[in-house]
Amino acid sequence: MPLVELTDVHKTFPAARGRTPVEAIRGVDLAVEAGEIVGIVGYSGAGKSTLVRLINALETTTSGSVRVGGREITGLKERELREVRLGIGMVFQQFNLFRSRTVWGNIAYPLEVARVPKAEQNQRISDLLHFVGLADKAHSHVEELSGGQKQRVGIARALATNPQLLLADESTSALDPETTQEVLALLRRVNSELGITIVVITHEMDVVRSLAHRVVVMEAGRIVEEGPVVRVLSDPQQPVTRRFVATIVDDEPDAEALAALHARHAGRFVKLAFRGDDVRQSDVFALLLEHGVRFELVFGGIEEVQGETFGNLTLSLDGDPAAVDAALDAVRALVPAKELPR
Numbered sequence: 001m002p003l004v005e006l007t008d009v010h011k012t013f014p015a016a017r018g019r020t021p022v023e024a025i026r027g028v029d030l031a032v033e034a035g036e037i038v039g040i041v042g043y044s045g046a047g048k049s050t051l052v053r054l055i056n057a058l059e060t061t062t063s064g065s066v067r068v069g070g071r072e073i074t075g076l077k078e079r080e081l082r083e084v085r086l087g088i089g090m091v092f093q094q095f096n097l098f099r100s101r102t103v104w105g106n107i108a109y110p111l112e113v114a115r116v117p118k119a120e121q122n123q124r125i126s127d128l129l130h131f132v133g134l135a136d137k138a139h140s141h142v143e144e145l146s147g148g149q150k151q152r153v154g155i156a157r158a159l160a161t162n163p164q165l166l167l168a169d170e171s172t173s174a175l176d177p178e179t180t181q182e183v184l185a186l187l188r189r190v191n192s193e194l195g196i197t198i199v200v201i202t203h204e205m206d207v208v209r210s211l212a213h214r215v216v217v218m219e220a221g222r223i224v225e226e227g228p229v230v231r232v233l234s235d236p237q238q239p240v241t242r243r244f245v246a247t248i249v250d251d252e253p254d255a256e257a258l259a260a261l262h263a264r265h266a267g268r269f270v271k272l273a274f275r276g277d278d279v280r281q282s283d284v285f286a287l288l289l290e291h292g293v294r295f296e297l298v299f300g301g302i303e304e305v306q307g308e309t310f311g312n313l314t315l316s317l318d319g320d321p322a323a324v325d326a327a328l329d330a331v332r333a334l335v336p337a338k339e340l341p342r
């Protein structure tokens with residue numbers, strides 16, 4: 001049974017005066033299995049935050065079903081919803097910490113609300129501070145902390161009530177790249193050491209690449225593509241997915257770059273797609289040489305994501321036209337190859 005299951009979910013916000021209603025979510029089916037890290041990506045307005053707010057019952061669906069831990073949450077009473085929310089931790093972009101409280105006090109807050117006995121609270125807070133590496137900051141005030149430390153407090157607070165699910169909404173967008181990596185490493189430990197399922201919303205593909213097992217791409221209130229991260233990064237299908245993937249993986253030169261490359265290289269351009277370790281680049285290059293074709297690498301790169309390699313290399317091929325054709329036929333038997341226009 002999935003930990004979270006959305007079936008044909010729609011959410012329409014009523015029209016503000018003189019406006020049309022906003023269909024924020026338009027028929028979403030999504031299952032998140034226990035233990036997974038799912039990254040939800042999409043541009044601003046795609047519906048990511050609304051989707052997350054439906055999962056933690058801060059919004060109600062217009063139609064469709066939302067199940068958390070097997071329990072239908074649509075139509076539950078406020079008291080029952082509070083119970084459901086206790087099983088879900090939230091981490092926010094702007095940390096949402098209480099400035100008037102110390103680090104300890106911030107982590108204590110959800111435990112106070114849940115009326116956890118004091119001795120148990122103290123043990124829990126102390127464990128969490130060690131887990132997130134802030135034991136020495138217990139009595140610091142929030143303003144004294146760096147952004148990364150604030151987010152670690154945010155994560156500790158989200159974990160205080162032992163949730164099964166952590167929802168992270170742009171949790172690293174306010175952080176610099178190095179601090180982002182620290183927070184992502186902590187989230188990976190939350191998943192691997194504590195077994196907590198994580199749904200992370202982001203517009204940064206780097207976050208997806210280094211954290212998620214599976215990626216869900218949203219556009220205009222719908223899921224337009226989903227799959228294991230390595231699959232989606234190495235072979236994106238939808239235009240919106242390609243645009244996201246292009247921010248971290250070189251695909252093929254755009255028209256402007258292509259014109260500049262053609263001005264420098266006389267040969268025919270072909271893009272080769274390497275996926276996994278089954279085809280070695282050296283085998284492809286040997287085939288070209290066997291056919292008497294000279295080549296130069298003009299664009300692209302090879303990536304390693306979660307232990308798998310993939311990438312796209314654009315080569316300029318020079319030689320007798322018939323030999324280039326024959327070489328291309330032979331190469332196509334090994335890897336997908338696409339000739340780029342002149």
Ligand SMILES: Nc1ncnc2c1ncn2[C@@H]1O[C@H](COP(=O)(O)OP(=O)(O)OP(=O)(O)O)[C@@H](O)[C@H]1O
Nearest residue numbers: 013022023024042043044045046047048049050051
């Ligand atoms: N409470 C609301 N009332 C009216 N419209 C809303 C409300 N919340 C969201 N919307 C609209 O629903 C659509 C989806 O918004 P949502 O915040 O879910 O997108 P998002 O993908 O999370 O974007 P961002 O990355 O900017 O947060 C947008 O058109 C937004 O204006």
